[in-house]
Amino acid sequence: MSTAIKQDIHKDNPTEETLVERAKAFVPMLRERAAEIEKNRAVPADIIAAFREAGFFRILQPARWGGYEMNPSVFYKVLMELGRGCSSSAWNAMILGVHTWEFGLLDSRACEDVWGKDDSVIVASSYPPVGTYRRVDGGYIVSGRWPTSSGTDHGQWAFLGMTLKAEDGTPNDRIAMLVPRSDYKIIDDWHVFGLAGTGSKSVEVKDAFVPEYRAHSTVDYRMSDRGDMYLYSFQQVFYSAVSSSIIGMAQGAVDEFIRQMRTRVNSSNGVRAALSPYVKDRLGNAQARVRSSRARILHIAQETTRYVESRQLVPLSERVAINLDIARVGRECEEAVMLLFKATSARGIYLDNPLQRTLRDVIAASNHITQNADDTAGILGGYLLGEPLPPMLFSRDPSPQ
Template sequence: MVIRINSEIGQGCASTAWVCGLGMTHQWIMSGFPPRAQEDVWGQNPEAITFGSYGPIAEAKPVDGGWTISGSWPFASGCDHGQWALLGARFPDADGSMIPGFVLAPAAEYTILDDWFTNGLAATGSKSIVCEDVFVPSHRQLLFADIMSGNTPGYRASGKALYGIPLFAGNPTSLIGPALGALQSAIDAFIETTRVRTTRGMKAGNKMADYAAVQSAIAFACAALDSGRLMILRDLEETHDAAESGREITLDARIRNRLTQGYLIKQVMMAIDELYNVSGVTGITMGNRVERAWRDIHAISQHVTLNWNIVSTMCGQHFLGLAPQGHY
């Protein structure tokens, strides 16, 4: 459902779809926190929304009843719309090591730094969240290890299968819908203009639709869109069925999901490049839907959970019998 909704929104604006997708997935992450933390967020305002930044930037300093945190968390997409922030932190263990996890902070206790200026996904408002000695009660903590496995305090309290899915088995799919929607918009615009467009210059008047390179580009883009949808919906269905039936979502399944997510974005990026490369000057004109999709899709491909170079290396390690290094 998230994929379908975000794909529709992404046809109009990939940035809006991106924020919508993260809004959905961050509320799902909230379900992993202890019930008392969920009550803090939704008890007085059931419509409260949480946005944030996952990187464990800050070291949580122990104090009576919890921790204090300070730091600047970049790339907090949609943070202007949130009432709470979900922030990565490092917690000191008894042996002196640091354990990564999340904390929650209300909007009144942090500031937003207006530092998001990009050529793609420009309207996501992925600004930095800044905290200065913010107190975090102990119940507003969620360890990465718990949400990565799906065995969170929130899941143990609710017992609902949806909340026991490991984070990266499904979480990155919320970022894929915007890319699919942007590619669909580019395909629609390309077909609409190319059917009636003629060449200019030395061979003015020829129909663009008659060129083999143009025909091949639109065919590749359509195939990439259809196959990408099929792959991601297959993975989501199998993951949901496993969770509902109480079966373990195995390492093999989680790696396969991550492979699909990374490859789908690579495929979509190749498709938009095909359209862009045969669009000529029209395709580089600001406001052209192919040009806009090209910028947004390339921006999406840079996300750490979807970047093909990162994802493919991790999956290749697993297939070759090595310990996979990365998010799965």
């Protein structure tokens, strides 16, 4: 399909408001199906198809390839709504939807490989650099087993992480390689206590050829002629997407807590639970944590957009601080949900109470590497004190300043 035809099909792009309203409309259905999704350890194909039809996977997709090429904040707001209904569904929407942004970093030949015949194709991933490679003419021969590829049953391709090394064996780049479904096997090893419905199985590759043009650096942040919306750093776009889905989960817990406490009566004295000052205090403090997390992610997007829309890269000092701002979302949302859960008493531990599932999901999600507020705080503190930054995080340079 020619680029001109693709752009004509999608010329009536939905607005931000339309996309967010579509996401809100999914919440009741997702809430009803969350238990089923967890039990089946996968988000069903009909929900992924509905997300595709709603345009969620096109939000970050380059316009040249049939997408809306919108500001990442639109995608984040959609995830914040979907998470209120089903954590695992929002997580799949996040993972499968953020990858379309990566194509703005890739050679057009890679885009043609994936979207040349069907620009609705979606892509899974596993970024841990656990595979092996050897260089050959025009690319790499790769092998390995990559864990936690969320929603991988729905992807027709996958981005897989790799550390490239210099001749002396020292790391000199972190890249993501794009591999077709025909080149990897899915291994069903996803047996977990939280986010069980994400279907985050492992993928295994044996001696697959990956052309060099189907790879991009996840740390080499520099200016190029790519579009404005692709001038953010990979870390900011991807990490903020993870945090946005967690914010949605935590807001869903607040919603559920309100529903339960409005009608609940204290069994020991017959007084409505909503009249308890402790219930109200926990609810207020939980909501404040969620709201501040939401505001922080959207503020980051707004502030960095000023740079990219004027064709500037986001300064290193900002990126180092932003990483901690993003990472703290997991911790604060986990605290918010725990505040609420502790006020549910014994009723909260039953498997038919949605709050316990959301608590488990948020705990699991906040264990994601993008939510590592401990190491990230130390990195920022050290940077402010003049220490060198860790290699292969903000730049290929061993010690960027």
